Amino acid sequence: AAKAAGKGCVRRHGEAADSATGRRTRLARDLPDALARGELRLEYQPVVGTVERRVLGVEALLRWDHPVLGPVPPAEFVPLAEDDGLIVPLQRWVLEQATAELAGLLRQGRDLQLGVNISVRHLQSGSLVPDVAAALARSGLPPRRLMLEVAESLFLGQPDRADGDLQTLHDMGCVISLDDFGRGYSTFAHLTRLPVDVLKMDREFLAGIEADERSAALVHTVIELGRRLSIDVVAEGVETPGELAALQVLGCRYLQGHLLGRPVGPEGLAAVIDSFDATLLDGEPAAAGGR
């Protein structure tokens, strides 16, 4: 369809690429081959435990380096993949790569968990369960090491077969996390319906957390909710020492964000994990000025 539209178009090359539609069309056209051409890769971002004072896990984040357009963010191309069914082979690749990578790090004696973002389309396709099982079998990664991150917005609809598949993955021993918790429309009811082990609290919650009592109270409530339901709460998008300090006062035990570590490619990952500077968590001046 993208090709047909392109042919009928009399616009010149540069013009089409300049417009948002042109970019979208081009990305949608190029994405199917991106994997084969080796333009897709994964980065990994650390998740830190404040009590353990170390990197407890990493989240796999998909990257596309387009040969002409440069880096394309996943928020832009994942939806395109979801539109035309590419998402399933794409997610399969992500699962295979990431589980193999993590299994390697574990074999070297590290104690880590892997977070993989899951698309609702993959869940609805019915192939997520066999795809996860295959990735675990091939890599030898124990299921409890794999956390499947599912965005909360996916569950706005009625309960459906996807719920059953999530339950199956949970029964297999995988960890289920609700990603972007609190972004957009939230409903606590999801927490009773779905087998959720971890809440990833959206970065939006951090806005005003240092100065505004009401913002802090909200975050405190999410952490308390997690405690009562035996759900671990991870704060996403921690960028400043002030946010970190406020989160620690509020009892948040798990942190992710640029302050603790940016996403890195597999070649730099072991060093990031092994040389994590725990004094960051103490809010020392060196840490405050360090990043």
Ligand code: C2E
């Ligand atoms: P997410 O799962 O909520 O991932 C966290 C996002 O926050 C990542 O953006 C990460 O780079 C960014 N981030 C981390 N620390 C900070 C910080 O301190 N400040 C700010 N402002 N941002 C921070 P990224 O990599 O652009 O990914 C965006 C979204 O794309 C992800 O949100 C996830 O929903 C989706 N995504 C990424 N990889 C995959 C994938 O393999 N499959 C699927 N289905 N979706 C993916």
Ligand code: MG
């Ligand atoms: Mg995520």
Ligand code: MG
């Ligand atoms: Mg998130």
Ligand code: MG
């Ligand atoms: Mg987020």
